[in-house]
Amino acid sequence: MKPTEGEPTRDILECFDNPCPARDYVIEHVCPEFTSVCPKTGQPDYGTLTFRYIPAARCVELKSLKLYLQKFRNQGIFYESVTNRILDDMVAVLEPKFMRLTAEFTPRGGIHSIITAEYKSGEGESEQ
Numbered sequence: 001m002k003p004t005e006g007e008p009t010r011d012i013l014e015c016f017d018n019p020c021p022a023r024d025y026v027i028e029h030v031c032p033e034f035t036s037v038c039p040k041t042g043q044p045d046y047g048t049l050t051f052r053y054i055p056a057a058r059c060v061e062l063k064s065l066k067l068y069l070q071k072f073r074n075q076g077i078f079y080e081s082v083t084n085r086i087l088d089d090m091v092a093v094l095e096p097k098f099m100r101l102t103a104e105f106t107p108r109g110g111i112h113s114i115i116t117a118e119y120k121s122g123e124g125e126s127e128q
Helices: 062-070 079-092
Strands: 015-017 025-035 044-054 059-060 099-106 116-122
Touching: 025 062, 044 079, 059 062, 062 116, 079 099, 079 116
Parallel strands: none
Antiparallel strands: 015 059, 025 044, 044 099, 099 116
16 A cells, blocks of 8 residues: 555664664663644644664664654544554564554543553563
8 A cells, every 4th residue: 555645654764783783772762742633533642652672683763763753743543553553664674673662642531541562573572
């Protein structure tokens, strides 16, 4: 399926070589200004995304991650879908040993939602 204009694509994400590939270590990136649009109401959704991963051969370049996430600003997409979509795109580009994405959205109608999705390659163990 071809993305529509303005839809985020994983080719925006850039990587660099892991400087310590022989060691398992955890990278955590916190993105507190994530925005998308509720597909039901058309209202903006705001959240904090926390990426926690054990790299294999590659690490994500932060400017490209920022630009990739900004592409969701006008996308109508449910919390669950956007969380899993972003995780899938990151895993496809980085091929990490382990990755967890926690998406914590601001309250809407008195309900605070936190969506967590994980990927495990089999090489890395789950990082709590």
